[in-house]
Amino acid sequence: MLELARGISERGIYVDMVLAKAEGAFLKELPKGVRVIDLNSKRVLTSLPKLVRYLRREKPNVMLSTLSHANIIAVWAKMLSRVDTRVIIREASTVSLNLKHQSRLKAIFIKLFIQCFYPQADAVVAVSKGVAEDLTRMFLGLREHVEVVYNPVNMASIIKSSKESLNHKWFNDTSPPVILAVGRLTTAKDYPTLIRAFSIVLQNCDARLLILGEGEERQELQKLIVNLGIEDKVELLGFVQNPYPYMKQCSLYVLSSIREGLPNVLIQALALGASVVSTDCPSGPSEILRNGKVGQLVPPEDINTLAVAISKLLTMQDKPDFSDEIIERFESAKIVDSYLKLFFLSK
DSSP, X not given: OHHHHHHHHTTTOOOEEEESXXXXXXXXXXXXXXXXXXXXOSSTGGGHHHHHHHHHHHOOSEEEEESHHHHHHHHHHHHHHTOOOEEEEEEOSOHHHHHHTSOXXXXXXXXXXXXXXXXXXXXXXXSSHHHHHHHHHHSTTOTTTEEEOOOOXXXXXXXXXXXXXXXXXXXXXXXXXXXXXXXXXXXXXXXHHHHHHHHHHTTTSOOEEEEEBOOTTHHHHHHHHHHXXXXXXXXXXXXXXXXXXXXHHOSEEXXXXXXXXXXXXXXXXXXXXXXXXXXXOSSSHHHHTGGGTSSEEEOTTOHHHHHHHHHHXXXXXXXXXXXXXXXXXXXXXHHHHHHHHHHHTOO
16 A cells, blocks of 8 residues: 555655554655545544545545455445545455454454445455455455456565665575565464474475564464474564565575465565465465466465475576566556556546
8 A cells, every 4th residue: 555655646646645543664664745644543443433524624536445344434434425536445355264264243244344335336456366256256246346456566666675785694605595484473374384394394404484574473483483493493583674685585485374365575575586485375376476387386284285395496406587577567657557547537
């Protein structure tokens, strides 16, 4: 969303970033010229009255929202404010899998609200074909509303940021190869499978595993690392503001998720020339990797197959570089064009 705000603002269009609460690690990365509207609410739901007042006061041409609960609130705000603002809602994850991780009552309400209110939006953006197929399969009447638009990636900015110096003991000429993963330490990322697969890899070759990100699974992951006796070869580095030097210099990038929407980190790693292994989870990785032509795909939660794939790529001499193809498909300017068409041309 930050990259979209930057790209749209650079086209000479006024952009407001309307936040239920203006906080978070990425707040400092807001593009210049983008106005922050802080609704100062404890929850997205309680921000509804303030969002209605904002729409009545500002009467924006278009409102783009993201995440299921915020999307529903955006549709309600449009209905209550009675303004002519076009509402475009963006679904960034596989809804059917997300619902399985909610309480039964909450899942019922979310499913009901999506069915009732997503069709009221002017358009629904799915970040991958897999997300679009999941939405149209689950919810009647959405097929004609859903458009697939990939996430924008500012390749020039990523490449520039990747050139910053990297001060870490594992990145030097004499260190073993470094396997990298980036993302929140959550159940969806399934780092236990990656860590167990890595312990198998160590039986045949020396290597290091570095995971960037923070989250509620940290303590459990640290216990697993200690139990496997590999604490000197695995590091949970925490949140890193600039992960791109790590992506550029790692020997291999691994995504072990059990569910995704369209994993930006996979696109970024490939754009920086990294070799990639990813689970073929719903959804996104197979589209990014062109069904395994651009990187190695393995089944989710399959420790042994993941270990074999990692070992294979670590020992491969000539590693293909797919960065040009990735840049062509996901470059920010191309994606911004698609959004602007939705904003101002589609009916």
